[in-house]
Amino acid sequence: MPTSEDYKGQVPAWCPGCGNFQILSTIKQALVELGIEPWEVLLVSGIGQSGKLPHYMKCHTFNGLHGRTLPVATAAKLANHPLHVIAVAGDGDCYGEGGNHFLHAIRKNPNITLFVHDNQIYGLTKGQASPTTARGTHTKIQPYGVPSEPLNPLAMAISLDCSFVARGFAGNQEHLKELMKAAITHKGFSLLDILQPCVTFNKVNTFKWYRDRVYKLEEEYDPYNRVKAFERSLEWGDKIPNGIFYKNDKETLEEMVPTIRKEPLVRQKFSIEAVKHEIEKFY
Amino acid sequence: MFLDYTLRIGGEAGQGLQTIGGALAKIFSRTGYHVFTHQDYMSMVRGGHNFYQIRFSDQKVSAYRDMVDILLALDLNTIEIHKKSVRDDGFVLYDSETIKKKFEGPEFIDVPFKKIALDVGKSSIMANTVATGAVLGLFDLGLERLKEILKSAFKKKGAEIIEKNIACAKAGYDYVLSNCPRCEAVEIREPEEKKLMLIDGIQAIGMGALMSGCKFYSAYPMTPSTGILNYLASKAEEFGLVVEQAEDEISAINMAIGASFAGVRAMTGSSGGGFALMVEGLSLAGITETPIVIAEIQRPGPATGLPTRTEQADLLFILYAGHGEFPKVVFEPGTPEQAFYLTNRAFELAEKYQIPVFIQSDQYLGDTEWTFENFDVEHLIYNDYRLREKDLEGVEEYKRYKYSDTGISLLAVPGESGKHLVVADSDEHDEEGHIIEDAETRIKMVRKRLLKKMPLIKKEIEAPLLYGDPSPEIVLVGHGSTYGVMKEVVDILSKDRKIAMMHFSQIYPLSERDRFDYIELLEKAKLAISIENNAMGQFAKLIRAETGFEFTHQILKYDGRPFTIENLKEEVDAYL
Ligand SMILES: Cc1ncc(C[n+]2csc(CCOP(=O)(O)OP(=O)(O)O)c2C)c(N)n1
Ligand code: SF4
């Protein structure tokens, strides 16, 4: 069985007190509790504070471009589906720069997991507005206040019939761990949006701000009711629900591709003998 | 004189030009004629004016002519546009009832395509089959091969439809036989060798990828590259490929990189505009040392440009694409045969050196069909450079970017390599793949992935092809799709001049000059003319930048159309 030590990577270069530390330690715990070994996991990240997370762990890693985690993760899963493919992204990374990929990855439904470190700000580039920054927030670039409506990732995902939609809070590690485990084990595209305080650049959405507002969805809440899920996903403000909002157990992308039903693509040996007769089709 | 006929079929989009042209081209190639087909189409699905041209001969043919022997006109527009290109002893086949105009003159053969289709097949849909039969009747080539084609084309529709189509073809054939006394003068010899393969550039790239063990292809549709996507998708289930239509080209290249990282040979393709969106991803392949093959099938730009036409104007863009410095290789085939083998070579070099390799081509080569006796699969290379399971048994500690004399580090497959971990990073990284910022590691990594690999890669590149006089006074220099037309012009002019073609199909890096000093040859020639399908002479610029040789003469064409034999010869003549 793996231990947390097996997943130990480099020393993080995040600001002291950053919510990313909790996310990092919770991912490790979740993987350990699920009995998943480091060589069975591929972490795909982009660029941003979240993008560095794989370096602070130890497992297969592809730290690619800002915004482009999901195409890499989707294709890696198609090519090598025995791997647990987990994408970690920032709110700017995934909902802004890579917004189109977010929409279409949900539609394709590969069996991968997406953790979004949602700090409602651009951390790495020092405090610009992100797609989830509240309207009216003052930043260096928007001294008169952010003019756009914030994007609601959960409502958007539910409207696209995403296979698994959840929200957690970095400050509630126990709950977050359960959500991570549920997301990793769920078959289909799983979105877990994680409220992550950025202590340096987001002076509004602090640990205290979130703690005062977050609460768990009720025990009897039914995540299979899409309309209800959509309604609950719209709750934001004084009260912010956490938990699994929506689930739809549907066929995954890998299951829809006949080529890889029997054997992972990566294990299918190539032989020229098998294909060479294709030339005859041109006579 | 050798036999050399050109048949042009013109009409609107949606009238079935491709079906008629495709069937006739197959009939000629199956009979054993050398065939060269070319398509000229507008960017519309209905209407406009398009044509499909077939040149067939008992000698090898590799370009198209302006002048035609037979014009098959499916609409009035075709006659109005192309009448002037019909030779004096040529023919125009048309149906005066359909186009509502009657033409006088010995070249016009009025065949009631529609009426015959209604009388014999009880449906006007079969008018195209009548027309196809009529063309064959003109040559009195027999109907056997057309019957084969009709049988397989209408297999799903049942025996009755097949019979009706065959009857329509025969009626068209017989009509021309008995109503065209002039046709008797058409002399046509049956060629000796039988059955040649007929393939276009796009199919050759697709088949090259398939036969190189490509397992993953992701792309976003864009003319004229979409054919690769179509070809590979049609083979995916049978041969175990995953073909993904990505949401955009940014995704397409990142997917190819993700699949390759995860352990399979991967490729993406687009045209200039789509490739422009891939450029950051290209650079990602560069720093992460992920092998990928990219097909860039050019059309004229800028921006949307002329979507269905041809140009060689992305050469310098491709060469300089990607921020930062990393090695890449660019191939630009001149024939479908070269496209097939170079695609194979692209995979070999991509995998061996862990770099991005380009197959650069254009609409012209992509859509032209050529005949060949065979492609020899024995010449294909397949080396699996990726390490799995047993390959890594002796390795104590695996580092994805371990320094080495060649700059090449072991490429392990994640999850298939025991407990070894594979870490790749778009940030500058250390040997293990973790993010760094120190100057010393940076220098070592640049040396490893760029400076050490480049000279080795350059050694892999083959010299340009010299065709014609071995010590020429006149040299026509070109790259990629101008191969065929340059070759034919050299054939014509070599009767009374010391002339040769120098053709580059491996254009970057340029080959070393120790085996064949092609620059010396150009310097010795009295006249070296650079020929390109663009306005800036981009290849000439590359040659100058890399070797210092400057062309004093250039022939540039940038009207979105390929060179024809007549117009290239005329331009070359002007310099002689
Ligand atoms: C193509 C591209 N554009 C811009 C950047 C610069 N950049 C890096 S991270 C980032 C935003 C980071 O915000 P977010 O994704 O929310 O991550 P965080 O740092 O907050 O975790 C930007 C704009 C980049 N690396 N690449
Ligand atoms: S800038 Fe914000 S998100 Fe980035 S490490 Fe510091 S606190 Fe964390």
Ligand SMILES: [Mg+2]
């Ligand atoms: Mg952020």
